[in-house]
Amino acid sequence: MDNKMDSKLNYCLDPEKLTNFAKEHCEAYAQAEPFPHIIMDNFFPEEILDNILNEFPKADAIDWQKFEAAPEKKLASKSEIQMGEYTRFFLYQLNSSTFINFLENLTGIDGIIPDPHFVGGGLHQIEKGGYLKIHADFNRHTKLRLDRRLNLLIYLNKDWKEDYGGYFEMWDQEMTQSQKKILPIFNRCVIFSTTDFSYHGHPEPLTCPEGRTRKSLALYYYSNGRPAEELSKSGDHSTLFKARPGEKIQLKKSPVTKVKNFLKKLILE
Numbered sequence: 001m002d003n004k005m006d007s008k009l010n011y012c013l014d015p016e017k018l019t020n021f022a023k024e025h026c027e028a029y030a031q032a033e034p035f036p037h038i039i040m041d042n043f044f045p046e047e048i049l050d051n052i053l054n055e056f057p058k059a060d061a062i063d064w065q066k067f068e069a070a071p072e073k074k075l076a077s078k079s080e081i082q083m084g085e086y087t088r089f090f091l092y093q094l095n096s097s098t099f100i101n102f103l104e105n106l107t108g109i110d111g112i113i114p115d116p117h118f119v120g121g122g123l124h125q126i127e128k129g130g131y132l133k134i135h136a137d138f139n140r141h142t143k144l145r146l147d148r149r150l151n152l153l154i155y156l157n158k159d160w161k162e163d164y165g166g167y168f169e170m171w172d173q174e175m176t177q178s179q180k181k182i183l184p185i186f187n188r189c190v191i192f193s194t195t196d197f198s199y200h201g202h203p204e205p206l207t208c209p210e211g212r213t214r215k216s217l218a219l220y221y222y223s224n225g226r227p228a229e230e231l232s233k234s235g236d237h238s239t240l241f242k243a244r245p246g247e248k249i250q251l252k253k254s255p256v257t258k259v260k261n262f263l264k265k266l267i268l269e
Contacts, residue, residue: 011045011048011089011090011093012093012098013093013096013098013099013102015098015101015102018098018099018101018102018105019101019102019105021102021106022102022105022106023105025038025106026105026106026107026108029106029107029108029191030107030108033179033180034170034171034172034173034179034180034198034199035170035192035193035195035197035198036107036192036193037170037180037190037191037192037193038106038190038191038192039182039188039189039190040188040189040190040191041185041187041188041189042187043187043189044154044187044189046187048086048090049154049156049186049187051086052084052086052087052090052156052217053156053158053186053215054086055083055084055085055086055087056084056087056123056125056156056215057077057082057084057123059075059125059127059213062077062082063078063082064076064077064078064125065077065078069251070133070249070250070251071132071133071135071241071249071251072131072132072133072241073126073129073130073131073132073205074124074125074126074130074131074132075124075125075126075127076120076122076123076124076125077118077122077123077124079122080118080122082122082123083122083123087123087217090217091118091122091217091219094114094152094219095114095115095116095219100112100113100114100221103150103152103191103221106191107149107150107191107193109149109150109193109223110223111223111224112149112150112221112222112223113144113146113221113222113223113224114219114221114222115141115144115219115220115221115222117143117144118219119141119143119220120137120138120218120220121217121218121219121220122217122218123215123216123217123218124215124216124217124218125213125214125215125216126166126202126206126213126214127206127213128206128207128208128209128210128212128213129205129206130205130206130214131201131202131203131204131205131206132201132202132203133201133203133241133242133243133249134169134171134175134199134200134201134203134241134242134243134244135199135200135201135239135240135241135242136194136195136196136197136198136199136200136239136240136242137151137194137198137220137239138237138238138239139194139195139196139231139236139237140236140237141222144222146222146223146224147222147223147224147225147226148194148220148221148222149193149194149221149222149223149226150191150192150193150194150220150221151190151191151192151194151218151219151220151221152189152190152191152218152219152220152221153168153189153190153191153216153217153218154187154188154189154216154217154218155184155185155186155187155188155189155214155215155216156186156187156215156216156217157184157185157186157214157215157216158185158186159186160183160184160185160186160208162183163207164206164207164208164209164212164214165204165205165206165207165208166183166184166202166206166208166214167181167182167183167184167202167204168181168182168184168190168200168201168202169181169182169200169201169202169203170182170192170198170199170200171199171200171242171244172199173197173199175199175242175243175244175245176245177245184202184214184216194220195230195231196230196231196232196234196237196240197230197232199242202214203244
């Protein structure tokens with residue numbers, strides 16, 4: 001086995017630059033609406049993301065996890081083994097102590113813990129006609145038993161035109177309107193705090209040409225405990241989809257839910 005690291009892989013984050021950036025933008029992050037977030041363009045070296053884009057698997061190249069229910073139609077990687085070497089090395093950097101310190105300084109959240117398993121994260125890809133309806137994310141990591149606090153999204157779409165759609169939207173807590181729409185262009189990074197009320201998604205079907213897809217990297221970060229005001233009364237939950245005004249979303253009930261409803265009906269009768 002050749003232990004020599006490819007020079008293109010030999011990229012490490014600059015702690016000083018990250019610290020200075022966090023100090024400069026932490027107040028704006030906290031005050032952003034409809035929930036704390038930041039949008040960063042060209043934050044990472046273009047060469048690094050070029051390498052990741054070049055090895056990004058096509059829609060038919062790996063065994064993607066396929067979401068084809070009413071509220072979501074997308075592809076997601078199942079394991080880091082499905083990722084190329086440039087991608088894996090880069091994601092390891094984003095789970096490093098250096099980057100965690102940056103996230104804590106930027107967001108004001110102490111005790112951030114990365115997810116080495118990339119559960120729900122990793123590679124995301126949406127084909128023409130695909131979408132992800134507005135939602136609040138699952139709030140607990142079932143394996144690590146930690147509370148989900150932050151999302152980081154990095155878009156990998158070069159020459160992306162506005163009429164292709166694919167906007168990432170942030171909605172207000174009352175689900176009355178979209179307060180921010182973000183075009184998923186190459187080397188655009190979005191970091192935002194996740195609570196039971198941070199509603200977001202890519203709700204409109206993608207209208208890009210055949211053969212093109214909306215590509216992104218996703219990482220999620222956790223902590224042991226969280227402020228009570230970030231929680232709804234439902235406690236631990238999976239993804240909570242929310243309908244926009246005038247929209248109906250047909251959610252498929254799980255077998256467990258079906259059994260509970262059947263037993264409840266028998267008791268009431």
